[in-house]
Amino acid sequence: MKHLLATEGLDPDLATAVLDTADGLKRTLLGREVRKLPTLRGRTVITMFYENSTRTRVSFEIAGKWMSADVVNVSAGGSSVGKGESLRDTALTLSAAGADCVIIRHPASGAAQRLAGWLEGTGTSVVNAGDGMHEHPTQALLDAATLRERLGGIKDRRVGIVGDVLHSRVARSNIHLLSALGAEVVLVAPPTLLPPGVGALPVTVSHDLDAELPALDAVMMLRVQAERMTGGFFPSAREYSIAYGLNEARLKLLPEHAAVLHPGPMVRGMEIASAVADAPSAAITEQVRNGVHVRMAVLYHLLAGEEETK
């Protein structure tokens, strides 16, 4: 693997290999007092975050550090980025400074792919940590890892993705990865929060959450950002919550074995009731935990060399 830019088009065997590596790393580190492997010693990983993020950045940083890589964080506010330097020049600078891997989050869809193009021939790998409304592939991989644990597999499972699909890179990455791994994906959202042209994606679409829940093996609740509430996408937070929120009554409609996922940060009481977020079926803290192992696995497959990953 040279870069990880998207789950669309990602070879399912490679995705499975990454998930298997993550499982192995998780087992290896379980219960260890010193959670550090020497694998990426001497490698330099730089995170470039052009959007605020706590969980994703911390997760990547911990993943890099547990693999013994040198991790440097660059934030848009605290570097020459704020002085009007182009993304291309920033990327070339970081690559020339010795980055083996650049992890980028950027508000522009396609930013990671552009970066990979500019860094062609430099040997620097690019990981997309979220590009605009496009993709967030490591989130989909950690969701897949969590679903494998909870459901024993992904093939032929039915997964609902509920909420703001239109603006969600998490949804796009999950749609492609889950369908590549053989799951069925159902999108449940008001029509205003689905992209026109959604028919091109390998999904079915519903506006009726209650009707879908009984047949789901897992449900993934997407955050509804505050600006959507004022943007006229739906009449009120209350009406949204009534129609698309996962409350305790709805939780009972799900099969016993089903898992509840949320990429975070959650808006408790809006898309997910507080009691549901803390219920045994919720896998939300497992997602965060798996996030570190999955990102370790991604760095391993990118940086540890072909011969070692085979």
Place this chain on the structure above:
Amino acid sequence: MTQLLIRGARLYGAGDPVDVLVTGGTIAEIGEIEAPEDAEVIEAGGQVLLPGFVDLHTHLREPGREDTETIETGSAAAALGGYTAVFAMANTDPVADNAVIVEHVWRRGREVGLVDVHPVGAVTVGLNGERLAELGTMAKSAAGVRMFSDDGHCVHDPLIMRRALEYSTALDVVIAQHAEEPRLTVGAQAHEGEQAARLGYAGWPASAEESIVARDCLLAEHAGARLHVCHVSTAGTADVLRWAKERGTWVSAEVTPHHLLLTDERLGTYDPVNKVNPPLRTNADVEKLRAALAEGVIDCVATDHAPHAPQDKDCEWSAARPGMLGLQTALSVVAATMVETGLLDWRGVARVMSERPAEIAGLPDQGRPLAVGEPANLVLVDPGAQWTVRGAELASLAANTPYEGMRLPAVVTATLLRGRVTAREGKIC
């Protein structure tokens, strides 16, 4: 008096080759002609002779962005592309919303002398869409402005648009609208459809164009005014135009070469060389636009030639400026999309690239018949030749062509402006 003989050209690409003698800027004789002793001779070898092209929509970037194009370099690109008249849009810096700026552009065009440069005046002050610019003063200035547009911005306020249309009727000028309802395109980056859904682009819905075109047709009809629709990009707009024309609305429309050839299938690379406003649409739109142009529902081809600096394109998509070069590739794209497909013959190309645009803008000496006594604004085209597009080799200062590396049919071999050769075999004369 200088004389020039074009030997063996096929007028409008039809019939047997004939000789055309140009004397002092006018077509003096057509037939089998012995070359006068002092005459320059162009051996046409059966190539296609057409009236010089007229582009209703270019961005020459002067004043303001002379790092990307000047009136001189843009004029050269126009001459090499077969144009004898171009309309320079008003979104310069400062904006061409007053007589001083339009007269400057007009005068610079005359000094360069490669193509007639007609400034387009802004409809509203500063393109802000709030207050009418001094249309009358610009129309009566030395530049004689005949077309007004806020292109780049839509005159979105229906009352301002109504007033502009009404006011224009006293001046016998045309209001050209960039049809884009701004409330429907907040943050829009690409055609709203399957590609945008998949790739995560904020969508630019077809209805944002169509609803403004429909509104403006009704307003123009009500005002008895002349409306021109810039860069039609959707199948639905073609339907609206057909409906309006059937009602007798005084409306004309243009389509760009890129909307006749390219689609949103190109979005996957996220390369902003494909970013343009209105955006590249779907294959169904392309098919419909070609048919509408062939039928005359869309009147003409206009380039929307839009040079941009490398730093404004070699960046992430959403930071990039929209627009692409077009003057030197327009004929070849029209040949590829309209002639090779059998939708238009060369007579039809003369109509959509010269005659109709000249009529729309009210240019008395452009788009004229190939006949004795007519002004010698001419272009000679080798229909069988092919060329490979290289942005760096184009005359524009900028190089943002979406056709980089593409092999296209039809080559402009000579352009004549009032009998003077402005371009010959790919070189400026």
